Amino acid sequence: MPTVQVSDGLELYYELQGQGDPLVVLGGIMMSTASWAMYVPHLAPHARVILVDLRDQGRSTRVDRDYSIEVHVDDVCTLLDNLGLSKVHLFGVSYGGSVALLFALRYPERVQTLILANTFHWIPNHLRAIGRAWEVAAELNNPARFFELAIPYIYSSTFYRTHQEFLKQRQKMFTSMLTPEWFAGFRRLCRSALDLAVSPEQLQKLAMPILLIGAEEDHVTPLPFMMEMYHLLPKAEFLVIPRAGHGAVVERPQEFLTAIVGFIHRHGTTSDPTVSPGGKEVRAERAQGTKE
Secondary structure, three states, rough: EEEOOOOOEEEEEEEEEEOOOOEEOOOOOOOOHEEEEHOHHHHOOOOOEEEEEOOOOOOOOOOOOOOOOOOOHHHHHHHHHHHOOOOOEEEEEEEEHHHHHHHHHHHHHEEEEEEEEOOEEOHHHHHHHHHHHHHHHHOOOOOHHHHHHHHHHHOHHHHHHHHHHHHHHHHHHHHOOOOOOHHHHHHHHHHHHOOOOOOOHHOOOOOOOOEEEEEEEOOOOOOHHHHHHHHHHOOOEEEEEOOOOHHHHHHHHHHHHHHHOOOOHHHHOOOOOOOOOOOOOOOOEEEEEOOO
């Protein structure tokens, strides 16, 4: 298993696939490198995909103490140094998007483009309450109950109406995979973001091309919340995926993948910008155009 040792001796697990410009992928709080298995075949022909399990995620080391979300920035930097990568496309979803944003603020010279999906830059009261609800659900150490209590925040009403069988299979997967160690790590991840507060002045300093991806039915990071970030970023584009929730990457993968591939081709150094995975029509909507 490929791992890199970070500053405090923990092991960070990662995977490399594909070729082209490097694309670092940071998943959401409940995700791991395994969560991207079905997406990598679509991304790998267009980029050198680097999947990362942050500490307390997936196959990376579980921690025995609380920490700040900022700690992941140094972990990711150590990984890039180890791989000899001076500049990357950086893509993060939700919690991983917040890590990507913090990385871009600290190391802007190392970010070719920044892609933030269903991402928060500060913690409003509703998100703080959701995080606490997730912590309480995790304290039960019961995968089936955790699914019932935590997952309704993730998917849209449209998805719940049309994908009942998928959700049943997802619940079975949770039951078989979630351990007491996973729940403990998840609670630490929840607590780590409580003090996240990126200021308007900080956002206005980010000069690299940025793509924000929001979802019409996202109740965790609602569109007005992401629109606030969009208006503060000098070179941002905002893509809205209709009929999808916070888990838009699962609900509408075609739109998600096409947006990512198109963006890195437009702002990268390799490959054909006319290529899109699957070749299907993209039904995503741009909000307020672009600022470039």
